[in-house]
Amino acid sequence: MKNEYDVVVVGSGPAGSMAARFAAEKGVSVLMLEKDRDVGYPVRCGEAISKAGVEEFIPSDEKWINARISKFSLNAPNGTECVIEFGDAGYVLERRIFDYELAKTAAKAGAEILTRAYVNGLLFSDDKVCGVKYEYRGEQKEVKAKVVIAADGVESRVGRWAGIKTYIDYRDMECCTQVTAANINANEDTLYFYFGKDVAPQGYFWVFPKGGNCANIGLGVSGIVGKKKSALSFLNEFMEQHYPGAPILTSIAGGVPSAPTLEKISAPGILIVGDAARQVNPLSGGGIASGMIGGSIGGRIAAEAIKMNKLDHILTYDKAWHDRLGKRHETFNRIKNGIYNFSDDKFNNIAHSFNKIPKDKRTLGRVFTVALINNPSLLIDVAKVFIV
Amino acid sequence: MNPIDKKYRYAKTGKLLIEIVPDKCDFCGCCVGVCPEDAIELKEAEIFIIDSRCTNCAKCVWSCPIEVIKFNKDGVII
Structure with a gap:
């Protein structure tokens, strides 16, 4: 551990790992900090992703594929089912292994990783971010960086400390809860979606197969719905009605920032990537692939700026993201x-x-x-x- | 207990009305994401409201997927 790096990445999800990897691959020194004990755990995700979204960054590997998806089943409130076939289109992942493997690609590229490091402040010099403060096993520490990359997820605060307005309007927050349940009879090649005011108003309900008759069953509803009825109540009602008594292997909560990307995702000395920047497809709520894309762009641009010794270059990140996906997400948001x-x-x-x-x-x-x-x-x- | 003896926690706008039940919390971060005041501290398995920043706006209450954050109109007692 040094006390100064070219790039410090806060958060080791898919966006953070890709930022760390793409920066390290360009030959700059990188440290990635993770607040939890483990990279990739706890998982807060429905875990479905398109094959193309994965393979842009890592070759498909059976060890993190739980189910191979070739069909969508969209279910209307009155029970009418629409099935759409896609061919070999996507996966349901085992995120705790997938995230681990992504972090390993960052490590292989030369990035250092430290878990149990809770970032609780930024260092500034001349109004420019120049490092982070963090708590590690009860001790307060500091590390300097030429560029800080905030990949600290939906609960992002790092960007705020740099003066960027990152909090999410509660109406745009899809508040989610999910169980992984056993003994679920569902086709293992199909993602099931349910719509309507009884199951998930202003959101959708999902059943994603995980193999071996297990499935991720959950929903997301806007905070405006949560005002009257929580996601948990909707989930309990659905389980009672469709899968009473199903053994529950995992139950989690989580939030999806379901809105277009933040207006500003860079500032002197700092870039924001992934959920923290709201790089989420607002229509589907999918954020793994777009987070990895955002992370890779951020990592690459940070490294370029350091190599050129021209730190202002990081401000080109906003446009690079907008051209690649940000603009598309604005359209998805209108839909x-x-x-x-x-x-x-x-x-x-x-x-x-x-x-x-x-x-x-x-x-x-x-x-x-x-x-x-x-x-x-x-x-x-x-x-x-x-x-x- | 005599009501006068009760000690309340205070937020920026008066008595703190919002309560997090840590034992039920999943530490998912929804509340932190929607808080306009940066008034919630979330570590690996530890969460609390920074009383001096909270404005009792209740956005965290509405956004909690699993009903862990409560709005208590009588105020939160120490």
């Missing part, structure tokens, strides 16, 4: 706002119309097309998703 306000009748009508389409022509794009008939103003936004 989300349209869909999340659909009434149960609308969901039922969409499902009913969709099932009239011949089976081999049912695609996710067609779901949106059908949805459009019910809400023409979404047309422009949807067109952008599929054309751009």
Whole structure:
């Protein structure tokens, strides 16, 4: 352990690990700090991801794949099911192993990693961030850095300390709770989604198979729903109705910042990546792949800035992210706002119309097309998703 | 106990009305993410409200997925 590094990354989730790895691969010194005992645990995630999203960063490996997904089952409030086939499209991960493997790629690239290191402040010189304060096994310590990368997740505070407004409007927070349950009869190649005001208003309910008749069963609802009824109540009702008595292997809570990326994700001496920057697909709530992309861009740009000895270069990160995914997320967010306000009748009508389409022509794009008939103003936004 | 003898915790805007039940908490960070005042400290398995920053806005109460943060209109007693 040195007391000065080129880059210090706060948080060792997928975004943090990729930031650490991409910076280290460029030959700068990197330290990644994790507040918990373990990298990758506790898991706060539904664990579904597209194959392409994974393979951009790490070759697929059976040891962290729990299920291979080739179908979506979208379920309307009245029980009408729409099944969409994708081919070999995605995985349900074992995140505690997956995150570990990602962190190992950062270590292999030369990054140092320290767990049980709780970052509780920033160091400044001339109004510029120049390191972090952290608590390690009861002792207060400091480490200097040319660039700090905040990958501290949905509960991010590091960005705030640098003067960036990072807190999330409670209406945009998808408040989630999930159980991993055993003895669940579900097709192991299918992700199940449920919509409607009884199961998950302004959000969705999911059943994602984990192999061996286990599944992640959970939901997310906006904080505005949570005002009246908590995610936990919705989950308990669903379990009681559909899987009474199912053994529960894990139960967790978590939050998804379901909004476009923060307006500002860099400042002198600091970059924000992953959930902390709200680099989450606001429509699906998926954040693993986009977090890894954000982390990799952040890590690369931080290293470039250090190599060029031109630290202002890190401010180009905002645009690099916006061009790669940020702009797309703004569109997804508009679609989300349209869909999340659909009434149960609308969901039922969409499902009913969709099932009239011949089976081999049912695609996710067609779901949106059908949805459009019910809400023409979404047309422009949807067109952008599929054309751009 | 005589009500006058009760000692309350104080927030920026008066009596602290928000309570976290640590024994039930999953330490997921939803509340920290929505807090506009940076008034919640969350470590690995430790959570508390920084009383002097809390404004009793209740956004953390609404955002808690598992009903661990409560709004107590009588105030939180030490």
